[in-house]
Amino acid sequence: MTKKPIVEMTQVTKIYESKVMHRALNRLDFEAEEGEFIAIMGPSGSGKTTLLNIISTIDIPTYGRVLIDGVEPETLKANELALFRRHNLGFVFQDFNLLQMLTVEENIVMPLTLDGLPIMEMKKRIHQLAEQLSLSDILNRRPDELSGGQAQRTAICRALIHKPKLILADEPTGNLDSNSAKEVLELLSQINEHERTTIIMVTHDPIAASYCDRVLFIKDGEFFNEIYKDERRQTFFQRILNVLSLLGGNVNDLRLL
Numbered sequence: 428m429t430k431k432p433i434v435e436m437t438q439v440t441k442i443y444e445s446k447v448m449h450r451a452l453n454r455l456d457f458e459a460e461e462g463e464f465i466a467i468m469g470p471s472g473s474g475k476t477t478l479l480n481i482i483s484t485i486d487i488p489t490y491g492r493v494l495i496d497g498v499e500p501e502t503l504k505a506n507e508l509a510l511f512r513r514h515n516l517g518f519v520f521q522d523f524n525l526l527q528m529l530t531v532e533e534n535i536v537m538p539l540t541l542d543g544l545p546i547m548e549m550k551k552r553i554h555q556l557a558e559q560l561s562l563s564d565i566l567n568r569r570p571d572e573l574s575g576g577q578a579q580r581t582a583i584c585r586a587l588i589h590k591p592k593l594i595l596a597d598e599p600t601g602n603l604d605s606n607s608a609k610e611v612l613e614l615l616s617q618i619n620e621h622e623r624t625t626i627i628m629v630t631h632d633p634i635a636a637s638y639c640d641r642v643l644f645i646k647d648g649e650f651f652n653e654i655y656k657d658e659r660r661q662t663f664f665q666r667i668l669n670v671l672s673l674l675g676g677n678v679n680d681l682r683l684l
């Protein structure tokens with residue numbers, strides 16, 4: 428099967444111009460193909476969030492070129508960009524980002540209401556997905572009545588409702604206990620495998636990274652190394668730890684599930 432690039436970044440540099448100029452990314456090349464599940468790792472301050480924000484079209488590079496599914500986000504007008512983001516990208520965050528006054532169902536349906544889809548059509552989509560993500564019994568609950576794992580599954584469901592090509596996850600297991608984290612990672616793996624949704628996940632956690640097909644390591648805003656999974660997850664986990672020890676950085680930056 429021919430591979431199709433979803434993300435193409437060429438020589439991307441990001442300079443933050445605050446009191447002191449800071450080069451957060453330096454001439455970074457990165458490509459993600461359709462169907463890949465990729466982890467981005469690196470010490471604190473190495474540029475992971477900056478990279479994810481640029482791929483998410485939330486931020487733009489100072490220099491260099493970014494294509495998402497063949498489209499250069501920088502060339503889109505604000506309303507076109509909002510639409511592009513809503514239809515092509517799904518976001519999952521560490522702190523779930525659910526609206527507290529809405530129920531699980533209302534949180535999930537939110538992106539569809541923005542598109543004005545007929546109610547019956549929306550209900551059908553939600554119930555199919557809720558079934559798949561084991562949320563059917565808690566659709567009427569509010570976020571403060573959910574466990575961390577249920578809250579993150581709700582957020583994943585919301586991210587999937589538009590059938591996005593690309594899911595961007597920033598520390599999705601950062602606030603979860605080890606069992607819920609495992610559940611969320613298995614769910615992301617299933618989505619990646621069955622729907623062929625490309626997933627790019629920033630994580631400090633080598634166990635979370637070991638669920639991916641590839642881990643990209645960055646240091647000081649530059650490419651450091653990348654490794655591919657070609658064997659059991661446990662062996663991949665060991666290889667991830669080896670690269671992290673070469674990478675250095677603060678040991679506290681590592682969070683084990």
Ligand SMILES: Nc1ncnc2c1ncn2[C@@H]1O[C@H](COP(=O)(O)OP(=O)(O)OP(=O)(O)O)[C@@H](O)[C@H]1O
Binds near residue numbers: 443449450470472476
């Ligand atoms: N808006 C900003 N203005 C100035 N400097 C910034 C800004 N955002 C980030 N930086 C700097 O850019 C560098 C990269 O930041 P980034 O948040 O991408 O790192 P990170 O790898 O995600 O870190 P962490 O793991 O701690 O979240 C850091 O040195 C940070 O201080």
